[in-house]
Amino acid sequence: MRLLKVFLLVLLVALQYRLWFGKNSLPEYWHLQEDVARQEQTNQKLRQRNQVLIADIEDLREGEVALEERARNELGLIKQDETFFRLIPNKQSTTYEPE
Secondary structure (H helix, E strand, O other): OHHHHHHHHHHHHHHHHHHHHOOOOHHHHHHHHHHHHHHHHHHHHHHHHHHHHHHHHHHHHHOHHHHHHHHHHHHOOOOOOOOOOOOOOOOOOOOOOOO
């Protein structure tokens, strides 16, 4: 009977060792859960960015106004018979400096 108790105790210790320190242990499982949570957050941000890009693409495909706005802002294009004015700021200091 004593030998059976010792055997069960050794078996319990061996199983506990594998549970806490062996391959696929609980700390490793917890670490993997954290990695999955971080990856989910990254994926969510990428999904949101993709939605914005998809909306931009649809707007450019369907709307002439968005296409015209992009051409003006990013490429500096103007319509025919349109006058373009560029305002250049003064190089003089406009900040107030008390004496």
